[in-house]
Amino acid sequence: MILRELSEAIGVSSAEDAVRDLIYEHIRDYVEDARIDALGNLIAVRRGTGAVDLRVMAAAHMDEVGMIVIGYDSDGSLRFRAVGGLDARILPGTRVLVGPDRIPGVIMWTPIHLNRSKDTVSIERLRIDIGASSRDSAQSAVERGELVAFDSRFVELGPTVRGKALDDRAGCASLIALVQGERFPFDLHVAFTVQEELGLRGARVAAQSIEPDVAFVLESTACHDLPADLDEPDQTTITRLGAGPAITVADRSMVSDPRLVRHLAQTGEREGIPFQFRSAQHAGGTDAGAIHLTRGGVPSAVVANPCRYLHGPTSVMNLSDFENQSRLLRAAWMALTPAILERD
């Protein structure tokens, strides 16, 4: 399963190389003009039939959140900081892989027998144990600045799957499937982007070089449909697992182009492809936030896989939501015309 390969590949923001190599292997026979730009984005063109004259960009980000080693303690443990948005509360006891050699480590935790405090231990006070017993031993194994990823196997749970980095390797997998399928009426400019988790850095320059007329971002978005918390009912409504891919109306980074949102929704209804709208009242942004502001502005939309426990080692995603992400986009793109973007 391509999702397993992509999930288990390591590509913490700024070191997406392994993911990029993997994706290129899957698309190389289907694209032209493949190139890696100055930031590390993989950009290529899937030639269309030529029936529709639009420059269409589709983007999915390759990077994942992780950590970076900043120093050593005298006992050989590693000090680190977050790369991207990490909640320190998920880190105690977590398994990690450090640096390009994927050195196994665990995030240390003071036993409950000795500390029962409910106050969160900040990342500044957490340490990684790689089995080094001295500062010298740690230094010889790991350089400061090396990146740290979650060590997490991909697991098939039946209708769902679990793994790290489904945000946004699932979007990458959907975009690969779209590239590998039947040609679209237009040339599709695909960008597998870097550094989304650090502030949409890759997508910005990709869009500046592609100069698209319209852009679609394939994402994986938050979902927290656990049993209702009566104190905070809105927590459950951002998206629901299994209710279809989520169309973003607005998030912290962008208001989606309403014409594209309408086109996507009408396509879903016409084709009988389930979809849902992502609640606009929660934080979060996507590459579309950068793309839609490039040059003179680019009408943009986001279609995302709902994923529980995002930005952790064990996200859970529904496979039919995932399959419907590419189905919905394929159907919408087959019906995409310049007329859709004309103002009323």
Add this chain to the structure above:
Amino acid sequence: MPLNLKDHLQQLSETPAPSGHEAPAREVIQAAWEPLVVAFERDGLGNLIATKEGSGSEPRRRIMLCAHMDEIGLVVAEVRDGFLRTLPLGGIDYRALLAQPVLVHGREVLPGVFGAAPPHMSRDRRKYSPADELWVDVGLPADEVAARVRVGDLITFDAPFVALRGERVAGKSLDNRASVAAVTVCLDELTRRSHAWDVVAVAAVQEEVNLGGAAAAAYQIQPDLAIAIDTTFGAQNGVSDDAGYTLGDGPTLGRGPNFHPGLFKALRDVAKEQEIKLQIEILPGNSGTDAWAIQVSRAGVPTALFSIPIRNMHTPSEVVDLRDISRVGRLMAAFIETLADDTLDRIGWRLPGNGAETEGTV
């Protein structure tokens, strides 16, 4: 075949066996000990009791080696909308469970995970969530979960054993499978040494809930001496110098009211003679280990405690140094080799003045 300690510990670590449900661990341990002992017994609580007979004339003295085999775990407390709320079985640290994978032992084994809200929507990241706000997600629709999982089903950590650098390894349940492995090392050593006393090795149940297994086993075995083997806190960030012992610097030998001073001294002397690294751990009262229950069995048992330093105790990522495990095994074997008819007299209490020795240790 020589004992491969790392492989043995991996198998022990990855076996799910929370308190009261130790059968899978018991099977693994019995298979490992089978070539090393002469007789097995399983008592009413589920303790595995293995005897390796000594060469002395009957009736022979007995030394009991006791390592508990149970691990901490959780049970399903509620099934709601396909999600599972849990209760702890033993000293579970819910602060270290967010986003951690688990196995739910329902009608079939289901991989699950403790759900954690993404940072985008967490309202208060300054506090760890209380247990009743944490849900296990097995990724199945509510009706399928209801058909497979019931209240009371067990949940264990899903944590593969990992080799770290040097001699360190990480895994779940190293408390106390590291000690079980130390007993295996000892029994293996004893196949190449002669010993006069009977050695009775116990893989005990239910230490993590009430030390019940060790109490029952000691009552039945009536040992002349006993050594409990457990884990102690490894030195690490957040653990004070007084509480933590450096990994790789040797096991600790307990000193304090839970332990017989003569037995303590005899074991410390063996470590010196054998030049095996040993740290001394001062325990001013209840050691919180099987030694606490064994010491007061029947008329009392001279008891000692070896502890293996581990880090991150009671998380799915405990860390141990394999050399410390091996040291406990070799130390116990070397001590057992010295056991003779007069051992109890030598380590026993002495009345003042006349030098007479008492039966106080039997």
